[in-house]
Amino acid sequence: MMASHSDATDSYLIRPNPDDPRLSAAVAGTDQSGRPVDLSVVIERPLTIFLNGQEIVTAMTIGDYPAELAVGYLRNQNMLRADDVITQIDHDADVDVVVVRTERETDFEDKLKKRTHTSGCAQGTVFGDLMEAVEDIVLPPAELRTSWLRRLTHAINTTPSLYLRAGAIHGCVLAAGARPLIYTEDVGRHNAIDKIAGFMFLKDITAADKIMYTTGRLTSEMVIKTAQMGIPILISRSGFTSWGVALARQTGLTLIGRARGKRFIVLAGGDRLVDDVTDAEVMEASDDDDG
Amino acid sequence: MMASHSDATDSYLIRPNPDDPRLSAAVAGTDQSGRPVDLSVVIERPLTIFLNGQEIVTAMTIGDYPAELAVGYLRNQNMLRADDVITQIDHDADVDVVVVRTERETDFEDKLKKRTHTSGCAQGTVFGDLMEAVEDIVLPPAELRTSWLRRLTHAINTTPSLYLRAGAIHGCVLAAGARPLIYTEDVGRHNAIDKIAGFMFLKDITAADKIMYTTGRLTSEMVIKTAQMGIPILISRSGFTSWGVALARQTGLTLIGRARGKRFIVLAGGDRLVDDVTDAEVMEASDDDDG
The missing domain is CATH 3.40.140.10 (Cytidine Deaminase, domain 2)
Incomplete structure (x- = not known):
């Protein structure tokens, strides 16, 4: 074993x-008897993801691995292709921004417009787009x-x-x-x-x-x-x-x-x-x- | 007691x-011994919410209370005001659409544009807008x-x-x-x-x-x-x-x-x-x- x-x-x-220490914090509460208790709670923070200068999304995250979160989000949204070459990833922790730059020029104006009508669903992502992607798997x-x-x-x-x-x-x-x-x-x-x-x-x-x-x-x-x-x-x-x-x-x-x-x-x-x-x-x- | x-x-x-029977279905699976088991699972379905002819969002939902979900969603997104008068709610179950009509004319072109940049967060809603709304509570x-x-x-x-x-x-x-x-x-x-x-x-x-x-x-x-x-x-x-x-x-x-x-x-x-x-x-x- x-x-x-x-x-x-x-x-x-x-x-x-x-x-x-960045990922959780002690929060002071009281229990059912009124006794003070210190509890460990996860910290959420916003992270705004840019792709080549275009603001894509602001995610609430615990904040570890911002580069990986950004790349994975863009990949899972089909904004980053399997054969795309990432030239640079900049994370600015002060303003909670991560910028992913690719060799290929990207412009998701149309895609972002589409999100307007499909996001906000229970799972919080682009359901319509994802459904389309399933067919060829x-x-x-x-x-x-x-x-x-x-x-x-x-x-x-x-x-x-x-x-x-x-x-x-x-x-x-x-x-x-x-x-x-x-x-x-x-x-x-x-x-x-x-x-x-x-x-x-x-x-x-x-x-x-x-x-x-x-x-x-x-x-x-x-x-x-x-x-x-x-x-x-x-x-x-x-x-x-x-x-x-x-x-x-x-x-x-x-x-x-x-x-x-x-x-x-x-x-x-x-x-x-x-x-x-x-x-x-x-x-x-x-x-x-x-x- | x-x-x-x-x-x-x-x-x-x-x-x-x-x-x-619309809310759950039996799904056939097998357990660890390979024995067939019938399991009750919740059914998700899309519901597209319109406000006065404008498509607002498609939510994944179990599908009960579509009118209440639509009105509550619009209210919680501040698209429907506390003093708004709802004149009609139409739910078309065949196409999974619910339309909420109000006396007041509404146009959320700008608001929906804003969502493009703030939705898709971990909780799947309009974080920026919600934060603004908190200040006066x-x-x-x-x-x-x-x-x-x-x-x-x-x-x-x-x-x-x-x-x-x-x-x-x-x-x-x-x-x-x-x-x-x-x-x-x-x-x-x-x-x-x-x-x-x-x-x-x-x-x-x-x-x-x-x-x-x-x-x-x-x-x-x-x-x-x-x-x-x-x-x-x-x-x-x-x-x-x-x-x-x-x-x-x-x-x-x-x-x-x-x-x-x-x-x-x-x-x-x-x-x-x-x-x-x-x-x-x-x-x-x-x-x-x-x-």
């Missing part, structure tokens, strides 16, 4: 830094071993995080097999997944052999973003919506909900699942994870 | 209807008895709901004292609170003597919306963010987090709290709630 746990947490390229074959599911959720749940420290935050994890690689957190799960998209773009990480894990609900938006990123498997400890399931089936995504260690629900793409857990004790002692 | 429960659930003007004096907190959370938690049936949904409750009045649910908590704002506008319900309860996190947006609606008290069973707390203190809102029956945390506006629970058993047997 300890070896497996230690392997898993050692596998991180990026992990939460709950001790970063073809996800690669992949394998999800049931032993990975168990070890991955254990590794994530025991990783020190802002969630464990302060709560009221969403997390997303990019994993290879049972090994978590990039664990991001933010007040909105869009931001957490956008940061992962940013890391993947900037570090040129392949998607086809990865797994996305989210603490939040499997909404249509999370399914579309994961599929759009080319990741064939999406896992959540939480529930799901009917559109999330329908879109997973449409795009051929493997969708796992209510993943709590040994128990989980397969909602779509069950063909990628390989049941290698015949005996839990044997598995945890001998399974040699090759990601 | 039963009498208190029965009183509370009888007090509803509007309550969830988990048996409505003065909330009325009010009372929150600790006995109400206990009875209200018990009443809400035992009310049949889509949350209990299918999960993956947010709820908001407008209450008078310990009595829940309007309980709405939706995939996004914005929609749930907007529906309550719609009911309040259409039924001319006063805000000053009411309490808002939410199942979700106390984010800046929930605090701003509650304060903007003129409701002096906001309670959640969940956590909170630093901006949520800061904005509650700025607007003079009473903010209670992690409300789990007997235990809760007062984060702001503790002056409205009246501790009338000296002995839990005495309270539950004899407290005569006058709302």
Whole structure:
């Protein structure tokens, strides 16, 4: 158990830094008996994202990884293409602005006009645009071993995080097999997944052999973003919506909900699942994870 | 206990209807052993809101109370004024459109342009506009008895709901004292609170003597919306963010987090709290709630 746990947490390229003083603050409250209590709360702050001099959006974020959030947001909104070359990223922390510059000239006047009519939905993004993008998605074959599911959720749940420290935050994890690689957190799960998209773009990480894990609900938006990123498997400890399931089936995504260690629900793409857990004790002692 | 429960659930003007076949559907999945399981999931659908012929937004919603959602959304976005007279509301379920018509002519060309630059944030609404609206808010004096907190959370938690049936949904409750009045649910908590704002506008319900309860996190947006609606008290069973707390203190809102029956945390506006629970058993047997 300890070896497996230690392997898993050692596998991180990026992990939460709950001790970063910029990310949480002590707030003084009182409990039901009137006794003062100091509580750790997550700090939100605005971040305005520019693409080549054009103001695109102001996101509320915990503020770590602003470059990755900006790049991932632009990528997931299809404003940044897979083959775009980023020439510079400037983050000015004083005014909460990040500017992404590309070789290609961009002008999203029309696109931004369109957003006027489609944004503000429950999930807070460009639903119309995302729906269009789904049609052409073809996800690669992949394998999800049931032993990975168990070890991955254990590794994530025991990783020190802002969630464990302060709560009221969403997390997303990019994993290879049972090994978590990039664990991001933010007040909105869009931001957490956008940061992962940013890391993947900037570090040129392949998607086809990865797994996305989210603490939040499997909404249509999370399914579309994961599929759009080319990741064939999406896992959540939480529930799901009917559109999330329908879109997973449409795009051929493997969708796992209510993943709590040994128990989980397969909602779509069950063909990628390989049941290698015949005996839990044997598995945890001998399974040699090759990601 | 039963009498208190029965009183509370009888007090509803509007309550969830988990048996409505339009709101949830059975989705076939398999569990960790490969056994087929039928799961109840919430159905999301788009709803496009028009104000006097101008398309304003497309929201993803469970689809109950489209008129109330539209009116509440427009009211909470300050597109509909407190003194506006609604002449007609048309809902066309076939095309998922609701049109709100007012006596006053409206034109939100400029406002919608502004949204282009501020929407898409973590909470999915017009943060810039909301921040401006906060400055002038003065909330009325009010009372929150600790006995109400206990009875209200018990009443809400035992009310049949889509949350209990299918999960993956947010709820908001407008209450008078310990009595829940309007309980709405939706995939996004914005929609749930907007529906309550719609009911309040259409039924001319006063805000000053009411309490808002939410199942979700106390984010800046929930605090701003509650304060903007003129409701002096906001309670959640969940956590909170630093901006949520800061904005509650700025607007003079009473903010209670992690409300789990007997235990809760007062984060702001503790002056409205009246501790009338000296002995839990005495309270539950004899407290005569006058709302």
